[in-house]
Amino acid sequence: MRAITILGSTGSIGTQTLEVINELKLNYEILALTANTNVEKLAAQVKEFEPQFAVLMNEEAAKELKYELSDLDTKVLVGQEGLIEVATSDEVDLVINSVVGAAGLFPTLEAIKAKKDIGLANKETLVTAGELVMAKAKEYGVRILPIDSEHNAIFQALDGENREDIEKLILTASGGPFRESTAQDLANVTVEEALNHPNWDMGGKITIDSATLMNKGLEVIEAKWLFDIDFSDIEVVVHPQSIVHSLVQFKDASILAELGLPDMKVPIQYVLTYPERTENRLERLDLAKIGSLDFEAPNTELFPCLGYAYKAGKTGGTLPAVLNAANEIAVEMFLNGDLSFIEIPQLIKKVMDQHQVVQKPGLDDILDADEWARAQSWKEGENLC
Numbered sequence: 001m002r003a004i005t006i007l008g009s010t011g012s013i014g015t016q017t018l019e020v021i022n023e024l025k026l027n028y029e030i031l032a033l034t035a036n037t038n039v040e041k042l043a044a045q046v047k048e049f050e051p052q053f054a055v056l057m058n059e060e061a062a063k064e065l066k067y068e069l070s071d072l073d074t075k076v077l078v079g080q081e082g083l084i085e086v087a088t089s090d091e092v093d094l095v096i097n098s099v100v101g102a103a104g105l106f107p108t109l110e111a112i113k114a115k116k117d118i119g120l121a122n123k124e125t126l127v128t129a130g131e132l133v134m135a136k137a138k139e140y141g142v143r144i145l146p147i148d149s150e151h152n153a154i155f156q157a158l159d160g161e162n163r164e165d166i167e168k169l170i171l172t173a174s175g176g177p178f179r180e181s182t183a184q185d186l187a188n189v190t191v192e193e194a195l196n197h198p199n200w201d202m203g204g205k206i207t208i209d210s211a212t213l214m215n216k217g218l219e220v221i222e223a224k225w226l227f228d229i230d231f232s233d234i235e236v237v238v239h240p241q242s243i244v245h246s247l248v249q250f251k252d253a254s255i256l257a258e259l260g261l262p263d264m265k266v267p268i269q270y271v272l273t274y275p276e277r278t279e280n281r282l283e284r285l286d287l288a289k290i291g292s293l294d295f296e297a298p299n300t301e302l303f304p305c306l307g308y309a310y311k312a313g314k315t316g317g318t319l320p321a322v323l324n325a326a327n328e329i330a331v332e333m334f335l336n337g338d339l340s341f342i343e344i345p346q347l348i349k350k351v352m353d354q355h356q357v358v359q360k361p362g363l364d365d366i367l368d369a370d371e372w373a374r375a376q377s378w379k380e381g382e383n384l385c
């Protein structure tokens with residue numbers, strides 16, 4: 001029996017992780033479940049899975065949860081300290097990080113230092129501090145197993161291959177709900193339209209990132225650090241069906257890909273059972289029924305966030321942390337109705353242009369840049385709207 005901590009268990013990935021463990025009766029003891037503020041959902045999960053620990057990010061919510069769980073033995077912890085305690089506990093074997101945003105960085109770093117393997121959905125960790133996180137993972141001999149569908153596909157395609165044989169990585173992008181829109185259309189899109197992803201049912205923040213193509217930009221940076229590849233060897237191609245989850249091109253012109261219906265339970269299961277594969281009852285891909293698969297170049301004029309991410313990644317230093325933080329605030333403002341869809345990239349560019357990049361940053365430099373970018377984004381965002 002392996003013990004697992006799921007950070008962000010109430011979200012889209014966290015919930016599906018619990019479902020996979022349950023449906024396949026995988027050999028995991030649920031040690032800890034965590035959420036930000038969602039007392040109701042976390043309480044329901046705790047009642048079902050009876051973990052040793054449950055964590056919420058603020059005192060008030062934790063108090064409510066304690067009251068809800070007064071009949072159970074589950075210990076309720078609070079805040080960053082609580083997250084770190086359950087991510088580093090001696091008992092835990094695997095930490096799934098399915099928190100959204102740069103809030104996932106600290107528990108990832110602490111789990112690595114405690115030599116815990118990590119199933120990583122939280123791409124913002126690697127965007128913000130990829131070089132540092134991967135160096136720590138190497139130092140502590142920790143495996144970072146990618147859950148993000150594109151990176152999981154590449155991870156599978158690279159199994160048994162030599163790194164030196166890779167020519168390039170090709171990340172597929174659905175193109176989001178506005179793939180066929182004009183600049184005029186984009187000026188008037190609503191939050192509801194932007195939250196309507198054509199293929200995947202995901203949390204709000206990543207769904208907006210998909211609509212702006214920032215998700216693919218974050219994934220380019222995530223791929224750079226996970227697979228140690230130059231940005232010039234990472235290509236993005238739009239593939240509206242999201243059946244080919246990404247590809248690796250080798251020096252002999254061979255291309256390997258992982259395909260399947262768009263269902264996050266597949267990469268989640270791969271990580272939970274790695275290095276084994278386990279039979280499941282998920283719907284199978286029927287290629288004849290699908291008929292054809294389409295590919296096209298991304299429209300970086302209409303969706304400039306992808307270009308901003310390449311720029312941040314290639315510049316390096318603290319700029320990716322600034323890109324990420326500005327994006328988090330821009331998306332929050334858009335979801336709150338305080339920014340229009342086309343103002344998301346405008347705000348990110350403004351904040352990136354104002355940043356004095358620190359090269360070879362330590363963790364403190366990255367945290368300072370993140371804090372500065374958030375404050376600056378709120379300020380600039382208020383000027384824009």
Ligand SMILES: NC(=O)C1=CN([C@@H]2O[C@H](COP(=O)(O)OP(=O)(O)OC[C@H]3O[C@@H](n4cnc5c(N)ncnc54)[C@H](OP(=O)(O)O)[C@@H]3O)[C@@H](O)[C@H]2O)C=CC1
Nearest residue numbers: 008010011012013035036037038099100103121122202203
């Ligand atoms: N959903 C998907 O299919 C995919 C997601 N990813 C990545 O996985 C991560 C999670 O995405 P998703 O599951 O969609 O997100 P959700 O918004 O659905 O869930 C986020 C989870 O994190 C918790 N959380 C939010 N803010 C904080 C915080 N500040 N500190 C601690 N916990 C917090 C939430 O708690 P609460 O419920 O209380 O708010 C919730 O449990 C993201 O980085 C995303 O980019 C990658 C590939 C696919």
Ligand SMILES: CC(=O)[C@@H](O)[C@H](O)COP(=O)(O)O
Nearest residue numbers: 148149173174175176210215
């Ligand atoms: C499921 C997953 O991994 C998401 O990151 C997905 O890729 C989002 O779709 P886009 O390709 O539209 O960004």
Ligand SMILES: [Mn+2]
Nearest residue numbers: 148149150219
């Ligand atoms: Mn993805």
